[in-house]
Every structure is written in C-alpha cells, then in structure tokens.
Amino acid sequence: MxxxxxxxxxxxxxxxxxxxxxxxxxxxxxxxxxxxxxxxxxxxxxxxxxxxxxxxxxxxxxxxxxxxxxxxxxxxxxxxxxxxxxxxxxxxxxxxxxxxxxxxxxxxxxxxxxxxxxxxxxxxxxxxxxxxxxxxxxxxxxxxxxxxxxxxxxxxxxxxxxxxxxxxxxxxxxxxxxxTAQDFAKYHPGGALGKRMYLKVSDLYPQHDFPSIVSAATIKEAIHEISSKRLGATAVVEGGELLGIITDGDVRRMLETQADWSAIQVIDMMNRTPKTIDSDAYATEALAIMQSLNITQLIVLANKKAVGFVHIHDLLKEGIV
The missing domain is CATH 3.40.50.10490 (Glucose-6-phosphate isomerase like protein; domain 1)
Incomplete structure (x- = not known):
C-alpha cells in the first residue's frame, strides 16, 4: 500500500x-x-x-x-x-x-x-x-x-x-x-444529560440512612454516628428541627486542639449554620452549592424539617458531575 x-x-x-x-x-x-x-x-x-x-x-x-x-x-x-x-x-x-x-x-x-x-x-x-x-x-x-x-x-x-x-x-x-431545557429532558431521560435536567434531591437522599443525633448526645455518640453512616457528618436535630451539623473535619480539629474532650458537649462543638437544600431542588443545584462552598454534603430539608443528606458521591454515582 x-x-x-x-x-x-x-x-x-x-x-x-x-x-x-x-x-x-x-x-x-x-x-x-x-x-x-x-x-x-x-x-x-x-x-x-x-x-x-x-x-x-x-x-x-x-x-x-x-x-x-x-x-x-x-x-x-x-x-x-x-x-x-x-x-x-x-x-x-x-x-x-x-x-x-x-x-x-x-x-x-x-x-x-x-x-x-x-x-x-x-x-x-x-x-x-x-x-x-x-x-x-x-x-x-x-x-x-x-x-x-x-x-x-x-x-x-x-x-x-x-x-x-x-x-x-x-x-x-x-x-x-x-x-426549554426541561422539554429536552423529557426526550433524554436515560443518559447523564437527562439526569441533569430532571433528577431531584428527593431522588437521592433516601438512599442513605440519615445520620443524626440530639444535642444532648456525647461526642463519642457523634463520632459513632458519623462513622457508621459513612457520610462524613451528622446532623444535630431536635424534633425534626435542625440545630446544627458536626463533620468529620470538626472532629479532627477538636482532637488536635483539645487534650481532654470528654467534657465537650455536642451543642458546643456543632456548626450552628449548616448548609441545606430543599428536597424538591434539582440535583444540579446541590452540585452548584457544593462546588461553590467546597463542601461534600448538604442537609436536606422537607417542609423545613431535616430529613437526610445528599453527598457529592451521590452526584458522581448518577453521572451529574
């Protein structure tokens, strides 16, 4: 040739x-x-x-x-x-x-x-x-x-x-x-492109057990909840009302700075302004928030009550990222 x-x-x-x-x-x-x-x-x-x-x-x-x-x-x-x-x-x-x-x-x-x-x-x-x-x-x-x-x-x-x-x-x-983009999604529901258009937070958070503790819980209980639920954080909740969040990063920082943490209470350690998203929001909105704040999870609210977490790994799994 x-x-x-x-x-x-x-x-x-x-x-x-x-x-x-x-x-x-x-x-x-x-x-x-x-x-x-x-x-x-x-x-x-x-x-x-x-x-x-x-x-x-x-x-x-x-x-x-x-x-x-x-x-x-x-x-x-x-x-x-x-x-x-x-x-x-x-x-x-x-x-x-x-x-x-x-x-x-x-x-x-x-x-x-x-x-x-x-x-x-x-x-x-x-x-x-x-x-x-x-x-x-x-x-x-x-x-x-x-x-x-x-x-x-x-x-x-x-x-x-x-x-x-x-x-x-x-x-x-x-x-x-x-x-519109929503019209486009109707004809492309099977691929990652379609998911970006129609997938909602409510489709994702029920896939996990909800890591949560009450404000009277011990730090040991908080660490156990974070570890067992594998989402890198736990919400602090009383009667469905969200009080705050404790992340694995919070725990690491506490262990680095406190020689004796047995007396530290959850309510003193938690972040009182956790980042949240409504369950009816689109998954792409959750992604945008995580990316802008450089965080890996959001607490999900339904009717202003804490109901679960959506994690960056959920978005990766669905091909949204």
Missing part, C-alpha cells in the same frame, strides 16, 4: 474546504430560509425526510435531531417510498427531500408521487435549477461547489453542508417553539 506523504495537509485541506462551504451557505441564509421555517411552524403535520444513498443517512440524523428537540419527524427512504412507504405520509405533513444533484432517477420518480398528496415539498439541494429544485415549494439551498476528494466524487462536502443546514433548521424550529 502506498502511503500519502501529505496526510496532515490533506486532512487540513478537507476540513478547511468543508468549513468554507458551511460558511458560504450560512452567508446565503435569507428570507427564503425564514419563509420555509415559518411554513413548517404553521403546518399541522410532521416533517418527513427522504433521500437516497449518503443523503438518506444525513436525513436519518436530522430526523433524530428533530425528534429530540420537539419537532415530530420521520424518515422515508426514497427507494422504498415507491414500494409502499409512501403510506407513512399523512395529510398536512411536509416532505424534505435531500439530494445534491436533485436529478437522480429515484428522485424524479418520487417527486410526482409526493406532489399528488396533501403535503408541501421542500428541497434541500445544491443545484437550484435541478428537477427537484424546480418542483419544490421551498428550497433549502445546501450549495456545495466541490466535494473534498481529488476526484470530486465522494459525498463529503455536500453531506456536511446538508447536515449543518439540517441542524440550523432544527434549532430555528426549537427556538421558535420556545423549547
């Missing part, structure tokens, strides 16, 4: 060429693109993406992006459409057909069939004057003058431009719809 001596320069050339193509398309965004977005927002149905070859793969990715950002979409392979898949298109839908040339045989067969239906046809095409471009109600101009390979054959620049234009379309739609 003959290896190229210009691997780095070739890679840089490809990336630069594709970046320039995307920049060119971004500079050409005008009222035509805006009208297409407004049309899609006004349509009652879904967006059906179709294409052939590499364009079909790009269409599938854009469909996934649309669905995850609140715009119902589905994929229909252009070759399968004429063998029954046209049945997935419903009245009120919009069809976005992705094709660089706009003149492939499959597209020429498919377009008249689509135009018989009660749908709008949008062309994501490089060649405006192609058959697809002339038949479409709207054009998303994914212009790509040349592919990245020396032979100008492999779909590279053209597919990158189409993908980026699809992302731009999806983001415009989500912003126009007022799509």
């Amino acid at each position: 003959k290896l190229s001596k210009n691997i780095q320069s070739t890679a840089k050339k490809v990336l630069t060429q594709e970046a320039k193509a995307i920049l060119h398309v971004s500079q050409a965004i005008d009222s035509e693109f805006e009208a297409c977005v407004e049309h899609l927002l006004a349509r009652p149905g879904r967006i059906v993406f179709t294409g052939i070859g590499k364009s079909a793969i790009i269409a599938q990715k854009i469909v996934a992006t649309m669905n995850s950002t609140g715009t119902p979409a589905l994929f229909m392979h252009a070759a399968d459409a004429i063998h029954g898949d046209l049945g997935m298109i419903q009245s009120g839908d919009s069809v976005i057909c992705i094709s660089k040339s706009g003149d492939t045989p499959e597209i020429k067969v498919l377009v008249p069939l689509i135009k018989r239906l009660d749908v709008s046809l949008i062309a994501m095409v490089s060649n405006r004057e192609s058959y697809l471009g002339q038949q479409a109600n709207y054009i998303l101009h994914a212009f790509a003058e040349q592919e990245a390979d020396l032979m100008n054959l492999a779909p590279t620049t053209s597919t990158t431009v189409a993908l980026a234009l699809g992302d731009a379309l999806a983001v415009c739609l989500l912003e126009c719809k007022g799509f």
Whole structure:
C-alpha cells in the first residue's frame, strides 16, 4: 500500500474546504430560509425526510435531531417510498427531500408521487435549477461547489453542508417553539444529560440512612454516628428541627486542639449554620452549592424539617458531575 506523504495537509485541506462551504451557505441564509421555517411552524403535520444513498443517512440524523428537540419527524427512504412507504405520509405533513444533484432517477420518480398528496415539498439541494429544485415549494439551498476528494466524487462536502443546514433548521424550529431545557429532558431521560435536567434531591437522599443525633448526645455518640453512616457528618436535630451539623473535619480539629474532650458537649462543638437544600431542588443545584462552598454534603430539608443528606458521591454515582 502506498502511503500519502501529505496526510496532515490533506486532512487540513478537507476540513478547511468543508468549513468554507458551511460558511458560504450560512452567508446565503435569507428570507427564503425564514419563509420555509415559518411554513413548517404553521403546518399541522410532521416533517418527513427522504433521500437516497449518503443523503438518506444525513436525513436519518436530522430526523433524530428533530425528534429530540420537539419537532415530530420521520424518515422515508426514497427507494422504498415507491414500494409502499409512501403510506407513512399523512395529510398536512411536509416532505424534505435531500439530494445534491436533485436529478437522480429515484428522485424524479418520487417527486410526482409526493406532489399528488396533501403535503408541501421542500428541497434541500445544491443545484437550484435541478428537477427537484424546480418542483419544490421551498428550497433549502445546501450549495456545495466541490466535494473534498481529488476526484470530486465522494459525498463529503455536500453531506456536511446538508447536515449543518439540517441542524440550523432544527434549532430555528426549537427556538421558535420556545423549547426549554426541561422539554429536552423529557426526550433524554436515560443518559447523564437527562439526569441533569430532571433528577431531584428527593431522588437521592433516601438512599442513605440519615445520620443524626440530639444535642444532648456525647461526642463519642457523634463520632459513632458519623462513622457508621459513612457520610462524613451528622446532623444535630431536635424534633425534626435542625440545630446544627458536626463533620468529620470538626472532629479532627477538636482532637488536635483539645487534650481532654470528654467534657465537650455536642451543642458546643456543632456548626450552628449548616448548609441545606430543599428536597424538591434539582440535583444540579446541590452540585452548584457544593462546588461553590467546597463542601461534600448538604442537609436536606422537607417542609423545613431535616430529613437526610445528599453527598457529592451521590452526584458522581448518577453521572451529574
């Protein structure tokens, strides 16, 4: 196998060429693109993406992006459409057909069939004057003058431009719809990203026994509670009311400075202003507090009563950190 001596320069050339193509398309965004977005927002149905070859793969990715950002979409392979898949298109839908040339045989067969239906046809095409471009109600101009390979054959620049234009379309739609981070979490509940959006402190603190003592407890009892519950601290509680907190750091400092600690009482040793968080708060809020104060645990309050702890290890375990 003959290896190229210009691997780095070739890679840089490809990336630069594709970046320039995307920049060119971004500079050409005008009222035509805006009208297409407004049309899609006004349509009652879904967006059906179709294409052939590499364009079909790009269409599938854009469909996934649309669905995850609140715009119902589905994929229909252009070759399968004429063998029954046209049945997935419903009245009120919009069809976005992705094709660089706009003149492939499959597209020429498919377009008249689509135009018989009660749908709008949008062309994501490089060649405006192609058959697809002339038949479409709207054009998303994914212009790509040349592919990245020396032979100008492999779909590279053209597919990158189409993908980026699809992302731009999806983001415009989500912003126009007022799509929020909470909405995003509804469609991504399984991963760490989703957990950051929906996981609450109330989902975490019940995983632990609540380390707590009364103010009349001995220092030995406090140390035992801290050690046995393994959260690095114990709350000082009377009748559900939070009085303070003793951490393992407090214990270490006491042992370093006091030769005789048998007479020291919990109420004298505790921190009377413990850091707390409401059980209904999001786990990300707990993380922000811990990071800003450089601490590892917070006491959880429910209806102003101390009910448990949330620890930094809980957040690590859930992938929040």
